[in-house]
Amino acid sequence: MKKVEKKRQLVAQHLEIFRCPVCHQPITKLVGNSIVCTQGHQIDFNKHGYLHFLKGAADTEYGREMFLARRQLLSAGLFKPIVRQIAQTLPNRALKILDVGTGEGTPLKQLAGFRPGITDYLVGFDISKAGITLATQLDLPAFFCVADLRQLPFVNDSFDVVTELFSPSDYAEFNRVLKPNGQLLKVIPNSDYLIEVRHLLYGSTARHSHYDNSRVRELFAKHYPGSRVQRIRYRFTVPTGLQAALVEMTPLHWGKGIRQLTATALAKLRVVTVDVSLLMARKN
Template identity: 30%
Template sequence: MGLTKKQRAASYLAQHSMLLQCPICHGAMTVDDNGTVRCLANHSFDMAKQGYVNMMTHPATSMYDKSLFEARKEVIDSDLYREVYNVILAELAGDVAMLDTGCGEGSHLANLKASYSGDMVASGIDIAKEGIVQAAKNYSDMMWIVGDLAKSPYAEEAFDIILNFLSPANYDEFKRILKPSGKVIKIVPQAGYLRELRALFFADSEKESYSNDKTVTRFSENFDDVRVQRVTTTLPIRAELVPLLAHMTPMGWHQEQQIEAGTLTEITIDVDVLIGQ
């Protein structure tokens, strides 16, 4: 008999339990056959049947729902972010433990793991349960956690790479859980990001002076040897993805009118990749 989804996830979690730390008392954690994660003080977090663990210590609401994460997955799977992945992959070497902070539905991390030539132990954390449920359903052999970056359930110096892909960051926490030799890779939008979509939504879409200076300054205050690499690429987009693209982005949330399939034929990805040690 093959393993169930949950048994397989429990086994992966148990194998990599040293990455975890109790978000309440900061003690070490062990994982049992059911995937329940427990510290010595008996704080425990059960694994859901889909194979993720909810390690939130307080209730949280998310602006992101199931349909938004489904739209994100479709769009991300179309390989729109391949050039960004190539920049990230070029920063990795050997066996790596990688954490995706604010991973959403997990496709970026899964794609990176699949493309990486070395061995990768991967965990994704997000405060939005709907994203993690979907991640766990779609991608096995990765550690999926519902949790808040402000109270993350990870051990000191656990990770070689911390990824922060179009998501809010928590630099104090990143520094705590990053290995001394580790790298933080943060992806932030640049002026032309989804330019064609913005042009549909807003008549006057070009922001006059757009800059990531403040983000780069804050990043540089927290990490060393900071490099910024811009990735700009315009790709053809399949007609059926256009409404999904509109739905997945915050600017689409307040739109009354539906964006029709085929309204756009190409889309621009324009991001800064911030890399620090």
């Protein structure tokens, strides 16, 4: 079976969760290579097997090279302990899971790997076509789409779980698409996250050398007063030859005053600190 046909089947299995990005009415049928809403608006699957729900062009700096670098590091295990902890918070039954800002999809694939024998319905979306194109290449029974987190193409009460690793949030939209008592799991960096990369790029005193997540945590707690926080901290040995990819995969190298790194400087990135907070809440 061709990849596009497999993706069409994944959508057809749960057509009821999708809604039209134009009129917000439910998607009611799949005709040929298209999904169609009650008002007759039509969205076509593209050649890669995903749906493009944005009304216009995406505004993003995340390109293919960045996502390829990210896939190299994540496949090597950079975020695996984080994903393992997320998996451990989930109930042992089939779930509908939405991954926000899924990028090239590796964390969603790893999450599925930590839940053997459980047939979850996995959906990942990102605003970047480059990331989603790469995600569709994964050997994973998941559906990926290009969408805006502020206008999610899903009906109310669609998902048991919303996961989000290092992405922006729209809590009103998350609450809308989560089922009652559904779980929201958000991962944010702590002050020591990849601090070795920060100091290599900016030194130890520049503005970009430091990070404070207090505002993000306070906003999350404001929306979810009963939320919990778990710190996840470990050291990761950077595989030989992936030092440049480690720098490329993060937005850290976009800041002003960045140092131009030589091969000698990059070689110093042998071990890095992964220090994050897992924010956990349930929809009231």
